[in-house]
Amino acid sequence: MTEALKQFCQKTVNMPARDLALIDIYFTPVKLRKKACLWKEGDICRFIGFVSKGAIHHFFCKEGEEKTCGISLENAFFTDYDSFYNYLPTISNAQSL
Numbered sequence: 332m333t334e335a336l337k338q339f340c341q342k343t344v345n346m347p348a349r350d351l352a353l354i355d356i357y358f359t360p361v362k363l364r365k366k367a368c369l370w371k372e373g374d375i376c377r378f379i380g381f382v383s384k385g386a387i388h389h390f391f392c393k394e395g396e397e398k399t400c401g402i403s404l405e406n407a408f409f410t411d412y413d414s415f416y417n418y419l420p421t422i423s424n425a426q427s428l
Contacts, residue, residue: 333358335383349362369425376414376421382407386428402428 333354340346341352358381367377370376372391380387382403389401389409400423403409414421 333360335406336381339381363427365427368426369427370411370414370421371424372422373420374414375418377412377414379408379410382409388426388428389423390426391423 336358337351337354340351360383361380369387370407376422380403382405384405386405387403387409388399389403390397390399392398409425410423411423411425413419
């Protein structure tokens with residue numbers, strides 16, 4: 332499952348083979364079911380993800396309605412940057428599609 336990430340890194344930044352090998356050490360492949368929750372509003376986001384297949388829906392709830400604020404498609408990194416880097420509660424939700 333890390334092959335897509337390795338290919339992305341090789342094409343995007345021409346990463347050397349020794350650095351590509353580190354992907355297997357530092358990245359853990361996770362297979363998600365549809366509608367799996369990655370984080371909910373108020374959680375602390377503790378990871379940076381890479382979409383190798385499928386998509387991630389980023390949204391918040393306002394007055395009981397879901398409002399989409401982003402979609403991460405294949406071959407894209409995703410996280411809640413403010414939460415991840417500053418250890419703050421998220422203001423959005425993330426769910427697999």
